[in-house]
Amino acid sequence: MMFSPVFRSLPGVVNTNGLQARPSLARCCLLRCITLLLFGCVVCGPFASAVPSADPTDKFYASESLQTIRLEISPENLDRLQRALPRRISVPGTFQWNDQTLQSVGIRYKGNSSSDPNSPHKRSFLITFSEYQTGQRFLGLQHVALDNGIQFGGLFSERLITDVLRGVGVKASRCNYARVYLNGKPAGVYVNVERIDRTFLERNFDSSGGALFKVDEGGPGAELHYLGSDVALYRKAFELHAGNEVEAFAALLEFIRAIDPSTGDGTELSRALDVDAFLKTTAVLLLAGAFDQYTGWGPHNYYLYQNPADHRWTYIPWDLDVGFADNAFGRVPVLEGWNAAWPAPVPDRPLMERLISDPVLLQRYRQHARTILETWFRPEILIPKLHKLHAQIRLALEEDPFPSRRATVPTDRGIEDIFMSMEKFIRDRYALARVQLDAPGNRPVPKPMAPQPQPQGPMPGPPSADAPTDLRAAKVTAEGVELQWVDHAEGEVAHVVQRCSGVDCTDFVNALGLEGPHVTTAMDRQVQGGKTYRYRVYAVLPTPGGPRGTGVSNVITVTVPER
Template sequence: MKLYYLTLFAFLLLAFSACREDNLETTEPDDGDDTEVVEVVDTADYSDWTEATHGSDTEPNYSIVFNQSEVLRIDIKISSSNWSSMQSNLSSVIKSSTSSGADLSSDPNFYECSVTFNDTEWYHVGVRYKGNSSLKSTYNSGIKKYSFKLDFDEFEDEYPAIKNQRFYGFKQLNLNNNYLDYSLMREKVGADLFRQFGLAASQTAFCVVYVNNGSTTQYYGVYALVEEVDDTVIDTQFANSTGNLYKPDGDAASFASGTYDTDEFYLKTNEDSANYSDVKSLYTIINSSERTSDVEAWKTNLESVFNVDGFLKWLAANTVIQNWDTYGNMTHNYYLYSNPDDGLLTWIPWDNNEAFQSGKQSGALPFSMSSVSSSWPLIKYLIAQPEYEAIYEGYLQQFIDEVFIPADMISTYSTYYDLLKEYAYAEESGYTFIYSDSYFDSGVSTLKSHVTSRNSAVTSYLK
């Protein structure tokens, strides 16, 4: 009998230890209920928690999180069981897409991890893989350098002690993997240039990522740390942050006639009160017959719902830097913010890792927009108006005169080269898109040549 109880005790002890691995204790379902009840056991000591680092009442600390003078280090630690589930979920999401190049049917799931930065730990953080075609391509290539999204209060319902946990004032952050970018700079430089030109765009910084998956710690290489638009970009770059923020994706994101679909205008704010009247108005006006029957009325109506000037400014800068993976070629990679202060939908660029290169797939748009069809009415119909075309061409000139200046850009690229070289050369096989040190060197050299050639191209076009 003693042996029986000892055996039973050992079994129960092993079961309890297994549950604690992920801070979870599973109990039996109530009588008559076949739903599993999960009780969270929180073992964190929260000794690193301070209001300045973790609290929700602090303002976003850009000088620390987006430090421009050094390469930051972010460590992600995840249990072996969560890591295994994360890989299985990614495999399922990838396989759910119907054909090569097709969009993923859903985002991967969040899993619990801890994050360490500057010797400080953040607790029960949500981490998931992010991306669409780049995520799929990375997965299919066998390279493990995926992009990540971090959400610092994703698991606050399970762990009330971390309610509204922030990372120096930021709720979410993106770790972008610089997919197929030998220079490791394009994502960061693109966003920085848009902001320097007076457009709303995410703050960025360079960082390196290490992942401990419960058994080993792996260096994942150089990443671009990118601010989340629906977190702090709206709060800090607009005077009023209460408007609707959309992330269009799919045919409806083109605004072409016959494509309107609220399911493809993903609302990131005010979800409970959505009526989509703002994007519906833009769709209706851009495709209105007034465009040909009464052009002045059409322009007046368009300017009452859409920040036309801001769009033309973005179009000019985006075309100069040859960003092909965006509107005009692809129905994604931008946000629309319905600014309550002026009632206008404002264009916010997103995802710049495919910029600063020519001859990529369908290629970047020509300065004249001559190849753009009515499938992209926000470009086609605006540039067809002489007044708007003149504004656009003025912004082409202003961008190369004030922002995309060869001497300044070459200096920036050289500074970033010196900053990143050690970390780029240290990237490891299976966790890098750089196949030798010379790829990084040539990637930076290409950027330097690119800025000079594009300035000449703009000057030649505007003669």
Template sequence: MSGLKGGLHLALLFPCTLLTGCGAGDSTLTDNDEFFVEDVVTTTEDPFNRDQLMVVQIELDEEDFAALQTEGRTPGSAISACPDDDFRYTEFRASVTINGQPLDNVGIRKKGYLGSLSEEKPSFKLDFSEYQEGRYFQGLDRLTLNNNRQDPSHLRQCLAYDVYRQAGLSVPRCNWARVVVNGRDMGIYSHVESIRKPFLQRAFGDDSGNLYEAQLAEFGSYLNDHFQLKTNIRANDRRDLDEVAELLQSTDPQWLEKLAEKLDITEFIQLWAADVALGNWDSTSGNTNNYFMYHNPADERFHFIPWGTDAAWSGDFILKPGLGPLYRTHQLAKRLYDIPAYRAQFEQAVADLQSQAAAPTTLNTAIERYKTITASPAAAVSQLQTFINGDGTTPAWQAQVDHALQTEGSGQTEYSNSDEQPSCNDVTFDLALKFSASTALDSGTFTFTDPDGQEINASILIASYGSQGVDSISYQLDDSTAPETHALTIIGVDVNDSYQPYALQLSLESASARAGSHNLQGFANSLMLFRVADDQSIELIATASSGQIVIDNFDPQAGLFAAEFSVQMQTFGR
């Protein structure tokens, strides 16, 4: 890999920091038994005991497990302007032993949307009643096992739910499990209660209302389509969403009073304050992502349920610089912040959480209590605590929040979601890449026809020449994920277009960072194409949607890389 020569410098972009963020849930859109189950069997045992690590041993056919591992979306297939909602994971049959209790004929499938997808360490859904109706384990008819790919400390999710709970939100229960598949130790997982009818019954005392899952979703004429209805699917009556969207767009001076009849505003403010106190950018207020809404028939109002909290204590989003700390992407947060009484309520809620549930002393005590149970790697724990407590160069997150509150978010960028009908004009095109890198010389090309029909032949070698040259193939190990992600940034210039630079971000999880053919898998194994502007800002053009990554040589210690492959890229609704 040639040395940096000055001029253009492109920072590595890590795969969990893309448009849809990290995590997100499943996209089942048809009625099925998971929402129409019998009353949960009562038990004296607590399946969410924090003081004892659950041990889950899974046995299934090796061919089935191999097939399960490879299933998953690619960014190109998932973050399209009009994504395909028909994607389904395959259900397999397994034998499971939980804390020594055997259960045969258990349904097992992979879970995850993009950020948590992994072949090496997949997340799982275990369904005890798939093949034996009415069967439960300690009052649960299924287990949701999150792989902690974006939470190598294993601590962020459960601790974040604790803060949301103390903020007054209804949240899923959470603890930890060690998962073993066919004798292979897969490591520590977070065991999180599924947001389904049993949860609704426990949290709200009524499970008959509409439950929606939000994936980059908020209220709006077209944005409402981003909410996935999870209950009452056959009826498909979504007028409750439309009523709130109309009020938020209304010029009626009584809009706020009328909105309070449809939505628990105080509860939303508490949720927003917790997002801020936790530095959870991939959230309701930060990225309009990773939450559920339940329209409770008991009070005829929407209630917010946080979900997918593995981005807590990470603060900001590389593709939305200046997003935090006050997180006002959700239009409701924007509008409430401009009303003095509600701004004061929000600021007080943040202060209360920072002095109690999200106080550094409280969090540090909890981390010390649980890190032994979770076998948390020391480096990952240290990274989490540095964010909470600060160090010699980076102020503690609470200090950053306090400064933002005092300056009313000065310098912060307020992002918005476009409430327009998506064009669905995704463009697919082939990209061929052949490259090699060494400590002496980087060479090769990547070729493609851009979405405007222009033939691009980007030279990696020429990108490293001259006073404006760069290290055209650079490598970095991202240890903020588990398994670790190996990232190559590959820069080429189009000699036929005034040496216009383009950049490829190739990401490989640890098991794929070796010679051989590897499947595309979420952000773990991905290829993203960027155009670099004169001011060195970057524009995401497309991501790989199909194909395989073929590595000929991968030796980071020696600085040697070589690959040649062809994939299909997909743009996002131009």
């Protein structure tokens, strides 16, 4: 850059002889004032510095804030959302935050836990601002994601994990809490989590260019095994969210081919991947018990982004509401099977094997893990944070129409059970990780998940006073049968609707399982026009010997009209 004469004549600017004069404070201030007038990048005064532009989304994602978000959806479109399940369609609606109201935004249910038509739990929402108005944004954001917080980590896992990831310098979503109202009525307390999209890329990587892939439900290639050069083999697992399709998939296959087979040195890997970020992410997810990730048992719930600045890939974790739980689903040995010194619970996963097999990389990982464990995961540090998060939403939870229970832990009776199990995990994980990192020893034999038990659903019991009564068909159309009944059980964890086909049938089978207490409605969409069905329902109670069914309700007969 060429200096103008006024800059060359000021003390402190390199002169034609290459010498630097030491400016006085007043002259330095004068120089900075002129620079401000010309470029708008500094302020005047002895502590003058660059003036960063304020990010308007910082207030929306401020960690100490409990936001209030109001959604409006017409009754007709709300009915469309429900009737389309398990497909998650978008419908037009209105989004309001503070004094900002955006019309004609796209609103849909989000995530697998919100896809079950008969789920009694809170449903997650995804708002897309440009769905019906091209280019529409909210504070520059393309999306707002509202997570229901009903998995193992409740409303707290995602908050705790993303706080640690961002604290150690990993690029991860910002999030806080939101009190959501739907058509003027409380819809519940949600985790307001930043979506991984082009806006996220611009803020974190100073560019929205480059390839961005999402691995949602897994599939071929999701474990980063090289399957060959046919792009079609990878399309099911890798959803392209940004970038030129041909160039993006070519770069993805080049990356996968570089790490599989799982041999090579760390220098080679560092040219293809932001290794330090991945090592830190691996440590955080392990210590938090976030097992439903590539680094744990489930090779999904992550993004891969190739930064055009250096062409390296970054692993970005997503959907972090699963954490802080051992023996999840009675099958996942999170503590016993996930060694903090040998962080590869599933063998033969290429990127994890590269980490384990390279002594230098493994040592770097362990150094990160020790620091992160002591700085972020000590029980006396993490447990108070858990309770501080609860304090933010305690009053808002009082108007949440859904009970403070986790869909994945049907024995929960309330928020106290969530705290008890999470606090126990935090203490046990810290103590075990400390021992493992202090004395790594040899790589342990992998401990696989327990096999999926053969489905042996609950069965109804003998006639009982707590059996449901007054079963009736509230609505019958060619698309489905809506059932209603009166619940008499206490402490139940589910209701089961049984069905058989034919006017005089008696071979009832479990047709619909409805988790949660005090369920009194169900929708059977698996019907055929012109056929006749018989229904009955019973409640399911937890016992030390397993689930026990109450007696059954009255039986009703329903004929479905032709389409």
